[in-house]
Amino acid sequence: MLINRSELLDVVYRFYPRGVHKTDRIHVPPNKPVYKDTEEHRRLVEAASRGRAEYPTWKAMIRRLGDRYSLQNESLHILAGWVDPAYSARIYRPKDVEPVPSLSNRASLSFHVSLLGPYYGIHDRGEPDEVPSAVAAEIDATYPGYRPIPPELGNEVVPDVDMDGVSMGKATIYMCLFSIVWTWVDPL
Template sequence: MKITRSELLDVVYRFYPRGVQKIMRIYVPPNEPVYDDTEEHRRLVEAANRGRAEYPTWEAMIDRLGDRYSLQNESLNLFTGGIDPAYSARIYRPKDLEPVPSLSSRASLSFHVSVLGPYYGVHSRGEPDEIPAVVAEEIEATYPGYQPIPPELGNEVVPDVDMDGVMMGEATIYVCLFSVVWTWVDP
């Protein structure tokens, strides 16, 4: 089944309030609602709680991938009580491990499984190898029914959403469904 822009925006707006800046209560006049008071934020917290409860499934999958690749789990914040919208990890290709302080020393592939809906993403610099396909196959085997979000939809900016690490007007669908960790690997 093909994913649509409308479907993805419906998911984003279910978990992120439109036009509400993420400001701490101390900076808002008394009796004014804040981001953390919204129904959308409550749903995001509930989704993160479900993600923590289902963390063993994620952990088993990254253990399998970690047996094959140099992998770093980026989901520890979610596991320890954070409100992340996805499980995330990075894979370092052999050239990423070279002791050269340049872009080539950074991870060249990340992958994410959303806790907000049946979506995943593999974000790669595009090196010609089998790793993105292997990761996608592993995700689809572990999370039946999950689909990748195509770049033409995932890179679309959601102009009226504010979230941690991204200012209003800068969050993309990818960032909303996978967190700012999506941006840690340059394509």
């Protein structure tokens, strides 16, 4: 089944209030909405709570992938009660492939499994290897029914959403469903 823009925006707006800046009450005039008081934020908190409860599934998948690749789990803070919309991890590849590989690595692929809906994303620098398809196969086996969000939809800006680390009008669908961690893969 194909994913469409409308479906993804419906999910985003279920968890992020439109037009409400993410700021503390002391900075908002009386009787104005505050982000943390919204129904959407309550749903986001509940989704993160489910993420904590289902963390062993993520951890097992990360272990399997970590046996094959140099991997960093970016989701441990969920266990500490932080509110995040997804599980996230990064895979590190060698900086230099030819002629002699360097000892230092760089994050060149990140992957995310949303806690807000049956979606995942793989943010890859495009190295020609088996890593993206191996990660996708592992996600598909661990989270049956989850679908990847295509870049032409995921990179679309959601103009009326404010979120941690991203001001109003700058967040993309990928950021809303996978968090700001989506942007953490090293540039070329």
